[in-house]
Amino acid sequence: MRARPPGWWWRCDIFRRMQIGNAVARMKESATLAVSAKAAALKAAGKPVIGFGVGEPDFDTPSPVREAAKRALDANLTRYAPTPGDKAVREAVARKLQQENGIACKGEHVTLTVGAKHAIALTLQTMLNAGDEVILPTPAWVSYRPLIELYGGTCVEVGSTVERGFLLDVAAIERAITPRTRAILLNSPSNPCGVVQPVETLRALFDLLASNPPITVISDEIYEKLVYPEVRAGLGHVSPGADPRLAERTITINGMSKAFAMTGWRVGYVAAPGDGGRFIREAIKLQGQLTNSIPTFIMPAVVEALANGAASVESMRKSFAARAQCTRELLSGIARLRTCAPTGAFYAFPCIKACVGLKSPAGRMIDSAQAFAEALLEESLVALVPGEDFGDCARTNIRISFACAESAIREGIGRLRLFTESLR
Numbered sequence: 001m002r003a004r005p006p007g008w009w010w011r012c013d014i015f016r017r018m019q020i021g022n023a024v025a026r027m028k029e030s031a032t033l034a035v036s037a038k039a040a041a042l043k044a045a046g047k048p049v050i051g052f053g054v055g056e057p058d059f060d061t062p063s064p065v066r067e068a069a070k071r072a073l074d075a076n077l078t079r080y081a082p083t084p085g086d087k088a089v090r091e092a093v094a095r096k097l098q099q100e101n102g103i104a105c106k107g108e109h110v111t112l113t114v115g116a117k118h119a120i121a122l123t124l125q126t127m128l129n130a131g132d133e134v135i136l137p138t139p140a141w142v143s144y145r146p147l148i149e150l151y152g153g154t155c156v157e158v159g160s161t162v163e164r165g166f167l168l169d170v171a172a173i174e175r176a177i178t179p180r181t182r183a184i185l186l187n188s189p190s191n192p193c194g195v196v197q198p199v200e201t202l203r204a205l206f207d208l209l210a211s212n213p214p215i216t217v218i219s220d221e222i223y224e225k226l227v228y229p230e231v232r233a234g235l236g237h238v239s240p241g242a243d244p245r246l247a248e249r250t251i252t253i254n255g256m257s258k259a260f261a262m263t264g265w266r267v268g269y270v271a272a273p274g275d276g277g278r279f280i281r282e283a284i285k286l287q288g289q290l291t292n293s294i295p296t297f298i299m300p301a302v303v304e305a306l307a308n309g310a311a312s313v314e315s316m317r318k319s320f321a322a323r324a325q326c327t328r329e330l331l332s333g334i335a336r337l338r339t340c341a342p343t344g345a346f347y348a349f350p351c352i353k354a355c356v357g358l359k360s361p362a363g364r365m366i367d368s369a370q371a372f373a374e375a376l377l378e379e380s381l382v383a384l385v386p387g388e389d390f391g392d393c394a395r396t397n398i399r400i401s402f403a404c405a406e407s408a409i410r411e412g413i414g415r416l417r418l419f420t421e422s423l424r
Ligand SMILES: Cc1ncc(COP(=O)(O)O)c(C=O)c1O
Pocket: 055, 114, 115, 116, 117, 118, 141, 187, 190, 191, 220, 222, 255, 256, 257, 263, 266, 267, 268
């Protein structure tokens, strides 16, 4: 018999394939990617695409913050730092949480993470066992569900709608609680809804949670600075960690990305003062094995932003408030969209139900938010994000990010109006 050539088995597909773990193989790729990829290709081909897709401020990071990082680099702050961050940055975060959010917290209760996304992943990974349920009020940010499921949890969605103004349905949350419920994940102001939960709604929720002690509250407050009383008077941000009944079991997540226009710096944090600091110590143990600290030379820039950045944040907030008002006015003039006023973050999340079943001028059937977004992009050159990935209740919504110039908002929503009117 002829000898096989050495290494013959490498030519068999089955041996060349590398294993992908079940949890990652099961993870859904984001539906937003398809639209963003198409928008990028159209832009590269020179088409005048209006982009409402990205969830990122269009401002520059305030210059004192950039200068602080440059000084830190020149001072050679380029070596490993303690995993949760150095003492100065942890204390700066704790001070902010005490003074601005009313959360009783010390530096030792904080860890700095590679963005708020990492903070959420770290929190869920530290907490969850297989089969644990996490209540997720939806529509909700696209990464929550995949992360909950990656770490073995079960995501229990409790939906809300544009008709309810995306207010939390506290009675439905109560019905969703089971003996397996470990946590509830809150995000106000919300991505994608663009709404701030009113104090009365939060109070009702906190009352419910106070009487269900096994439930941990995870509060993602990344948009806390972007609240628009200009759009609806009386609104303000409220942290569950400031409620003395919940303080011991609230984990506060936040970061620098949105308020300080620092998306590319990758800085977030977890604060968990409860349980004698046990949770945060376990989270830091995990972080030490996964990533270590954020870059050392970025820490002084975070201290600078938190200590002296308020005026810059307020000036960006004012611009976003003006854009929110402009977006609201323009959307309310579109008969086939059902919209509620954007009161926080930089999103509007209208419902396109009245367009479903109609055809676009080029003959595309609008049978989903995804189909709507694709047709709008191809035919009117407006890129936005279809609702499907934000929860089961969001299948006929579209997300408009108004983190762009007012002229682009006017042009893009103008095209959106003409597109909806052209559907037959
Ligand atoms: C609700 C919400 N949480 C967390 C994040 C992640 O923020 P970061 O850029 O700090 O990772 C985002 C980003 O879009 C978000 O919308």
